[in-house]
Amino acid sequence: MAKASIAKGMRDFTSFEVLRREYIISVIRNVFESFGYGPLETPSMENLETLTGKYGDEGDKLIFRVLKSGDFLKSVPENLERNASTWSSLISDKALRYDLTVPFARFLANNRNDIKLPFKRFQIQPVWRADRPQKGRFREFYQCDADVVGSNSLWQEVELMQMYARVFDALLLPVKIRISSRRILADMAEFCGVGDRFMAFCIILDKVDKVGVEEVVRQWVELGVPTEKAQQLIDIIALRGEPAVEALKALGATGNGLEEVSWVIEKFSKFNSDSVLEFDPSLARGLDYYTGCIFEVEALNSSFGSLGGGGRYADLTGIFGLKDVPGVGISFGLDRIFLALEEADLFPDSIQDAPDVLGVQLSEDSAETVFRVVSQLRENCVIAEFYPDAVKLKKQLDYAHQRGIRYVVIIGENELANNTLQLKDMKEGEQFEIDMEDFMENPINYLDLN
């Protein structure tokens, strides 16, 4: 192990990677902006009490807490029992944000008087989770969120689904958007007679594609569901789309979740898209605050988790003292989209960090002239780099080759004497001697840039 290693679950990004990440972000950002969502940024850290209790017990454990500054043991009583949670609230008073939704809710509550409803914002920032890393799962990762608050209209759901579709269409990544509703899940739990153990019911259901139907039935029965009803429901869970809706209706679902989901799908389908939006009764996202529709996006052929998720929450800001503000939002997982695009080899070739031209000097006498040419190229919006040392030409050409630079401008004694320059096309392997004044007049004439 090197003396200095990188913190667990954290990553460096090379320029190659940063440019690809920026490509994804630009696609998402353009879609967000085209729908009228405005950017918001919130701080990396929030007060600890802003975050705790918002993500369930499991979520609380995954929050990165930050020590108080100075003598943080000052407020710990002598002989306090060794208990992590009592200690942490004494020695820590702030934490890295765990998602973008809760900070957004805090922002809304803080600025309630200045915000016109319905309010739309998007937010593209890193979040941190003290999770154990795996493929596609990091301790620091970017979320790209779009939320709208202040409207109960299902048209917002349609709009957000369209935003999902627009982004993945633009990235050429085929995805399936799964949609369901917490109300449908509640109906199912009610049907099974375990409405009071709703969360446990959902957690078992959510695992169906991993552990299989038999295991889900077994666990449901263990939870208290009559075997007959568990069997009846599990057959429906395997259905998708309209047949699933009909089957659930036949069971006597009383909430209007089915109508809502069907309505959203129907409206969505009137607008063309390569992406699929489908009712999936096995979808059971667990986040505590969702109350209506829930969504999840997955790549059609990916080996890791979802690319994004979201849902409707009837009252997100209530915990911060701002009542009755409904909202609905979606999130894109930048890092997973990155992996999906990489796996499917879908990054455009045009993303590259190589300059168009490298200026090469054969002797220190020619350096100033080369530098002048390079400067002129930049004036003409050509990305140009100046090789700083008069080392062997072989070495400088090799550098250009390695970096993928298309053109090299070579100036040595002969060129200085003739007032010319050599323009070498590294791709075609051709080289031309060009009059210096002609080239400086309009360098783009001599370059084939795209």
Next chain:
RNA sequence: GUGGUUGUAGCUCAGUUGGUUAGAGCGCCUGAUUGUGGUUCAGGAGGUCGCCGGUUCGAGCCCGGUCUUCCACCCCA
């Protein structure tokens, strides 16, 4: 947080039941080409075997700890 897994040259990996000086491919450097990359040829450099400790006459190999990677839980993007 629980259980497992991985770590050998810049990269991908080999390394026999523990036994001399730890190897290969690719990459890198130098030269053939004193002003021409990508091909070829010749030569060369580079490793505290993740880290710490233990067993042993002797450890890359066995044992313990630790860090890291990946996997399954948990949960999620």
